Amino acid sequence: xxxxxxxxxxxxxxxxxxxxxxxxxxxxxxxxxxAALVAxxxxxxxxxxxxxLNGREATDYAGYVARLxxxxxxxxxxxxAAGLPAPSGLGCPSQPPPMLAPAAIDQGGEQTxxxxxxxxxxxxxxxxxxxxxxxxxxxxxxxAAAPMTDAAGGGGAGDAGTAEGLDxxxxxxxxxxxxxxxxxxxxxxxxxGAGTGAQRQGGRxxxxxxxxxxxxxxxxxxxxxxxxxxxxxxxxxxxxWEEYRKYKQGTR
Amino acid sequence: xxxxTRPVYLIPLLxxxxxxxxxxxxxxxxxxxxxxxxNKAVTELPDEQLLDVWVELFDPGxxxxxxxxxxxxxxxxxxxxxxxLPEQLRATMETTGHWGAVRLxxxxxxxxxxxxxxxxxxxDGEQLALQITALDATGRQWFxxxxxxxxxxxxxxxxxxxxxxxxxxxxxxxxxxxxxxxAKLDAAETAAIRRVAALRFAADLAPExxxxxxxxxxxxxxVVHLPAAEDPMYQRVQAIRDRDFLLIDTLNGHFDNFTRxxxxxxxxxxKARSEEAAALRKLEREAWQRKLLGAAAILGAIAVESxxxxxxxxxxxxxxxxVVGGVYAIKAGFDKSSETGIxxxxxxxxxxxxxxxxxxxxxEVEGETHELTGSAEAxxxxxxxxxxxxxxxxxxxxxx
Numbered sequence: 207x208x209x210x211x212x213x214x215x216x217x218x219x220x221x222x223x224x225x226x227x228x229x230x231x232x233x234x235x236x237x238x239x240x241a242a243l244v245a246x247x248x249x250x251x252x253x254x255x256x257x258x259l260n261g262r263e264a265t266d267y268a269g270y271v272a273r274l275x276x277x278x279x280x281x282x283x284x285x286x287a288a289g290l291p292a293p294s295g296l297g298c299p300s301q302p303p304p305m306l307a308p309a310a311i312d313q314g315g316e317q318t319x320x321x322x323x324x325x326x327x328x329x330x331x332x333x334x335x336x337x338x339x340x341x342x343x344x345x346x347x348x349x350a351a352a353p354m355t356d357a358a359g360g361g362g363a364g365d366a367g368t369a370e371g372l373d374x375x376x377x378x379x380x381x382x383x384x385x386x387x388x389x390x391x392x393x394x395x396x397x398x399g400a401g402t403g404a405q406r407q408g409g410r411x412x413x414x415x416x417x418x419x420x421x422x423x424x425x426x427x428x429x430x431x432x433x434x435x436x437x438x439x440x441x442x443x444x445x446x447w448e449e450y451r452k453y454k455q456g457t458r
Numbered sequence: 459x460x461x462x463t464r465p466v467y468l469i470p471l472l473x474x475x476x477x478x479x480x481x482x483x484x485x486x487x488x489x490x491x492x493x494x495x496x497n498k499a500v501t502e503l504p505d506e507q508l509l510d511v512w513v514e515l516f517d518p519g520x521x522x523x524x525x526x527x528x529x530x531x532x533x534x535x536x537x538x539x540x541x542x543l544p545e546q547l548r549a550t551m552e553t554t555g556h557w558g559a560v561r562l563x564x565x566x567x568x569x570x571x572x573x574x575x576x577x578x579x580x581x582d583g584e585q586l587a588l589q590i591t592a593l594d595a596t597g598r599q600w601f602x603x604x605x606x607x608x609x610x611x612x613x614x615x616x617x618x619x620x621x622x623x624x625x626x627x628x629x630x631x632x633x634x635x636x637x638x639x640x641a642k643l644d645a646a647e648t649a650a651i652r653r654v655a656a657l658r659f660a661a662d663l664a665p666e667x668x669x670x671x672x673x674x675x676x677x678x679x680x681v682v683h684l685p686a687a688e689d690p691m692y693q694r695v696q697a698i699r700d701r702d703f704l705l706i707d708t709l710n711g712h713f714d715n716f717t718r719x720x721x722x723x724x725x726x727x728x729k730a731r732s733e734e735a736a737a738l739r740k741l742e743r744e745a746w747q748r749k750l751l752g753a754a755a756i757l758g759a760i761a762v763e764s765x766x767x768x769x770x771x772x773x774x775x776x777x778x779x780x781v782v783g784g785v786y787a788i789k790a791g792f793d794k795s796s797e798t799g800i801x802x803x804x805x806x807x808x809x810x811x812x813x814x815x816x817x818x819x820x821x822e823v824e825g826e827t828h829e830l831t832g833s834a835e836a837x838x839x840x841x842x843x844x845x846x847x848x849x850x851x852x853x854x855x856x857x858x
Contacts, residue, residue, distance in 0.1 A: 247700075252505065264559070264561075264707040264710065268703075268704040268707035268708055269708070271704065272704055319851055319852075319854075322851045323848060323851050323852060326844060326847055326848045326851065329844060330694060330697075330841065330844050330845075330848070333840060333841060333844070334697060334698070334701060337834075337837050338701070338704075340833055340837075341701075341704055341705065341708050344708050344711075344830055345708060345711070347826075348708065348711035348712055348715060349711075351712075351715050352718075353715060353718045353719050
């Protein structure tokens with residue numbers, strides 16, 4: 207009898223521990239995904255703002271950011287499904303998003319103002335998530351429709367070129383009075399453009415053996431790879447390589 | 459007597475010389491000695507000083523009224539060019555370092571910091587004329603100018619070999635003019651443009667919350683006051699604006715695919731058309747020269763006849779030779795004229811062939827654009843309604 211009680215207690219404790227471990231995993235995943243999203247968004251904004259992404263790269267990167275948005279939203283839903291409160295600052299609404307439980311019931315009359323706003327915020331977040339999903343699908347279509355002639359993807363337009371003369375420009379100016387005539391008699395020229403393809407360097411130091419050589423990496427994969435290679439914290443390095451693997455699988 | 463006849467002989471000869479001299483400058487070919495370099499930023503500008511540029515798909519304009527100039531050209535080709543040419547300008551601007559993100563957007567897309575609009579005035583492979591208008595978010599028109607470039611067929615083999623567009627100098631000039639105007643703006647003006655763009659987007663999505671932040675006077679916008687950085691409504695709008703940027707980037711993926719599909723056939727078409735047009739002009743010039751030569755010879759014969767009254771045997775022979783030669787030259791001129799038909803047919807055929815190749819590409823990219831922007835617009839409409847309800851809840855003002 208004593209043994210039986212002990213076994214039941216141990217079993218219950220194990221189940222609780224297991225559940226706690228699962229909860230911790232969910233939270234950890236949300237933290238990682240949210241951190242990846244914040245880092246990617248910041249990097250994307252910064253690169254976009256500096257104009258250092260060409261059209262194709264920006265499209266790929268936009269898809270990656272949208273995918274991370276979606277991932278965070280799914281993590282929030284998983285947390286909510288597990289009955290856990292959403293931690294603040296990790297991009298989850300205070301109310302569960304209606305992806306799981308559609309908020310079709312009119313609860314307006316019974317909700318406080320804060321609850322109403324939280325509910326509407328959750329609806330907005332859900333809409334943003336759907337929009338991100340649509341962009342992801344569109345990304346796939348863009349990728350599928352890309353001509354086979356340029357495996358590296360974009361970056362060609364505006365590149366190098368000897369530029370020769372032209373007649374010039376004529377016209378009217380805006381209120382600030384720039385000159386109407388364009389300068390036609392310029393010197394010999396180079397309409398050059400710095401090619402955007404970043405050069406990969408170095409060998410495979412610290413690269414897990416299952417990681418491919420990266421010759422077919424797009425801009426996002428390349429940045430993930432570079433971040434993982436440079437990272438000195440082994441735990442974070444591992445996570446970055448995991449992100450890289452996930453991304454590469456997603457693009458196949 | 460002979461002294462008096464010489465000037466009479468000279469008249470048709472001088473006339474002929476003058477006409478033939480005129481012929482040497484006939485046609486659009488111009489010798490170009492130099493090019494326009496692309497003005498690139500020497501130093502890196504701080505992020506807050508970079509303006510995003512949206513280059514609208516061009517207005518295809520109208521085909522030339524002159525039948526000869528319009529020969530073979532079609533609106534299908536123009537529609538394709540209206541999507542292809544702005545991408546060349548966008549890509550050129552992107553490499554300069556003067557700007558933030560440079561993106562292609564469908565016409566009448568709102569929300570830009572700097573908007574570049576273009577209309578195709580002429581484009582036939584040898585000439586390109588664009589009217590370009592630049593407007594910033596505050597409603598200020600930077601300029602409206604017409605850019606024109608003429609090239610020779612030979613430049614397709616010289617310039618075009620490294621993959622550069624043969625009209626690259628034209629794009630360089632436009633990009634340089636924009637950069638020149640941008641350089642005149644001080645930091646406060648640049649910041650104002652960026653703020654107005656953000657608030658115009660916010661006011662479009664949530665007019666109840668943000669319309670009051672802007673003052674509008676005859677399409678000119680001014681910031682009256684700024685929302686707090688932690689304003690939750692502004693943060694919501696910013697989250698949507700981020701999606702708007704992602705949408706435009708995604709759209710640019712389709713435009714990029716279109717450009718890459720178009721690049722080869724379009725370049726080939728321009729090159730082949732230019733070659734045919736050059737051959738046609740050469741034939742027309744030769745035909746014209748022969749007809750003139752024949753006419754001049756006959757005129758000369760008449761002059762000989764009238765000056766000698768037909769009494770001098772040598773003059774008579776000369777007169778006869780001139781008449782026969784003149785008639786022969788005129789006939790040869792007409793023969794040459796009839797040969798031009800081959801090149802006209804070739805140009806028409808080239809244009810029809812390229813039209814039929816470009817049409818489905820345009821339809822496809824147009825369909826994708828409509829589908830994506832249509833879905834986005836439907837979503838934005840929902841968000842507008844949602845933001846209105848949130849604003850009503852937050853402020854206690856009546857919402858929908």
